[in-house]
Amino acid sequence: MAVQPGERMQVVRGNITQLQVDAIVNAANASLAPGGGVDGAIRRAAGPELDEACRQLGGCPPGEARITPGFRLPARYVIHTVGPIYHGGQLGEAQLLRSCYINSLRLALEKGIRSIAFPCISTGVYGYPKSEACVIAVTAVSEWLRDQELPERVIFCCFDEEDYILYKKQLQELSA
């Protein structure tokens, strides 16, 4: 019997740069220029080659995704996606955030990636309300997993306790 979507999703609390997965996702900006938050952490851990690889990509519109090697990271790839800046929710933010997850998963499928970890895209500097973002993330990923065999495993990597609790609860509701 096929493995249910809920069993292929997992929540961890911690630093995404340390995860032993095929790909980690970065919450980037549209220029793919160096930033703070999770982007800063990923660039520090991957080394300067990642900055150069990002420069060569020439940017990425919100909702889309691009891929680079992981360089010095344990992860083989970094998938860079650009979340929406939250302006109150009436400017298509939810659709864009969903697209970040779906387009990242599409790239993962194309590359044969079996395990992938996502940070909580847009919920830091870009100000997306954490609870709404969590529902969008878990819904998008579970819908994808229902139809696709790859990635086999998706990790939601929560940096803070608030997100960790939200994701745990959301995944429990899914399996209830």
Ligand code: AR6
């Ligand atoms: N591991 C996992 N999650 C982390 C880590 C880490 N090491 N560090 C922070 N987070 P943010 P955004 C969480 O601000 O809101 C950048 O400067 C953090 O707690 O990194 O999409 C870009 O260049 C939060 O939950 O990304 C853009 O300009 C989540 O990662 C802008 O910020 C996302 O927070 C993008 O803003």
